[in-house]
Amino acid sequence: MALPKRLRFALAQLGxxxxxxxxxxxxxxxxxxPGDAWSILDExxxxxxxxxxxxxxxDRARAAQAVVGWRSFVQGDNRWIxxxxxxxxxxxxxxxxxxxxxxxxxxxxxLRAKSEVTSERILRxxxxxxxxxxxxxxxDADGLRAHSVCKIAAGIVDRTxxxxxxxxxxxxxxxxxxxxxxxQARRMAQA
Numbered sequence: 301m302a303l304p305k306r307l308r309f310a311l312a313q314l315g316x317x318x319x320x321x322x323x324x325x326x327x328x329x330x331x332x333x334p335g336d337a338w339s340i341l342d343e344x345x346x347x348x349x350x351x352x353x354x355x356x357x358x359d360r361a362r363a364a365q366a367v368v369g370w371r372s373f374v375q376g377d378n379r380w381i382x383x384x385x386x387x388x389x390x391x392x393x394x395x396x397x398x399x400x401x402x403x404x405x406x407x408x409x410x411l412r413a414k415s416e417v418t419s420e421r422i423l424r425x426x427x428x429x430x431x432x433x434x435x436x437x438x439x440d441a442d443g444l445r446a447h448s449v450c451k452i453a454a455g456i457v458d459r460t461x462x463x464x465x466x467x468x469x470x471x472x473x474x475x476x477x478x479x480x481x482x483x484q485a486r487r488m489a490q491a
Contacts, residue, residue, distance in 0.1 A: 323369030326385045326460065326491050330373055332483045333381065334476050341380070343371040348386060355400065357393035364389050379468045383484055386461040394456045395433060401454055401463070402435045417441050428478060430485030431455030431462075436477070453481040457488040 323345055330338040349355075349362030370384040388394040402422060419440045426436035434455035441448050449471040454463045464481050466472040 323367045323385055323387060324371070325369075326462075326488050327369055327371045327383055328480075328484050328487045332480075332487070333373060333375070334479060335375060338373050338375045338381075341372040341374045343369070345369050348388075355396070357388055357396045360389045360393055361387065378470070379472075380466075381480065382463075382465040383480075384463050385488065386463070388459050388461065391432070391456070391459045394459045394461050397461050398433055398435070398454060398456055401461070402437075416443070426453065428453060428455040428485055429482040430489055431457060431481070434481070451477050453477050455481060455485055457485050460488055462488060 324343060327343075330340055345367050347362060348366035348368050349358035349360075352358065366387045366389070368384055368386050370382065372380065372382045374380050386394075386397065388397060402424065417439050421438045423436040423438070426434055428434040432455070434453065436454070437452040439450040439452070441450060448467065448469055451466045451472050451474070452463060453466075454461065456462075462481075462484050464477070464484055466477055466480070
């Protein structure tokens, strides 16, 4: 019997993760975000390949003891960014993972979100400077406070996938999304 996804996520965060610091070092910091007053809200690491459905690329990442790094930021009480890096054992595996992520419903739902997704648009011709391959998703959601738009930009640098998620009560302008995603790609290329 397979464990529920949320339980697998919780278990993947427990115990030692020897490569966790290396994954966190691939993530940009708050001073690289647009505007002022950004702060780190949370950061986590978990063992790669242990949450979703078993895939050949995820199995190889897990066998190599790869560790996912995730950091979230907040600006005031109405703008948030979550960025994660997912290292794989090869650039081919990273491309397979990115391809699998570029389909509707492939991301885990945020349980804290008090909204329901009403539409999802995938932009496959989306380019992030410094990324080997990329795509974007725009989600519309209706919630307790208002209608909101979530934008997700994902790409690859070498053998590592990055995903940047942007939420706010006001839609993020695409140039800002691209700017942050490009800064994340540069950070990974410099590591």
